[in-house]
Amino acid sequence: MELSVFNIKGEDTGRKVTLSDAVFGVEPNQHAMYLDVKQYLANQRQGTHKSKERNEVAGSTKKIKKQKGTGGARAGSLKSPVFVGGGRVFGPKPRNYSFKLNKKSKAAARISALSLLARDSKLSLIESFNFDAPKTKEFKSILSNLKVEGKSMFILSDVNQNVVLSGRNLPKVKIATANDINTYDLLNTDKVYLVEDSISIIENLLSA
Structure with missing residues (x-):
């Protein structure tokens, strides 16, 4: 052309x-x-995104309540993802795209x-x-x-x-x-x- x-x-x-x-x-x-x-x-x-998982969150590892008899689900740590302030499950990690x-x-x-x-x-x-x-x-x-x-x-x-x-x-x-x-x-x-x-x-x- x-x-x-x-x-x-x-x-x-x-x-x-x-x-x-x-x-x-x-x-x-x-x-x-x-x-x-x-x-x-x-x-x-x-690729620098990052969130903290339960092993990286600051907090006590003491068992927060007894295992049985509370009427609620068992819980062993404040770092659990189900609590506010706990770690994130399968969060983003640094990677090369x-x-x-x-x-x-x-x-x-x-x-x-x-x-x-x-x-x-x-x-x-x-x-x-x-x-x-x-x-x-x-x-x-x-x-x-x-x-x-x-x-x-x-x-x-x-x-x-x-x-x-x-x-x-x-x-x-x-x-x-x-x-x-x-x-x-x-x-x-x-x-x-x-x-x-x-x-x-x-x-x-x-x-x-």
Whole structure:
């Protein structure tokens, strides 16, 4: 498929770039995308949750009442889960939520996400740009020129500190490099803007 290249003023440059069908024109694999997003979200979890069981709760271990003759159930400790202030039964413990996902599955998920964006006309190409110094105001003017609405993602060819610092304070803007794109960010946006230089990097990375 072919996409027109725009400049940061929102003007069509008259040039078109042909995107690889192997990366931007496949039938989306829903299950691969699901697994990649699931792994991404699982990796964000700290897994530091913890509750105390009966052997960890502070309290006396003295038998609180005699075994028989009270008319109630037998009880041997204030730490029992049935009492207020007692331990919790099968409570959460610290654990690692991450899991392994094959590289081919991850690549298939990213290709599917890019193809989905291209199919739904949520993909645009822009010329490479840079700032002399970090300026959020200049980045906002680019958003205005491109008529960006909702969440947007800009994919650069490599790390550009001035561009990253200019856009990081904008709540609905995500800036990433071609080597760091992930399925979750691609699907969690309304529009993706590919800097022209990043296309070859993405195609080489995902078609390898």
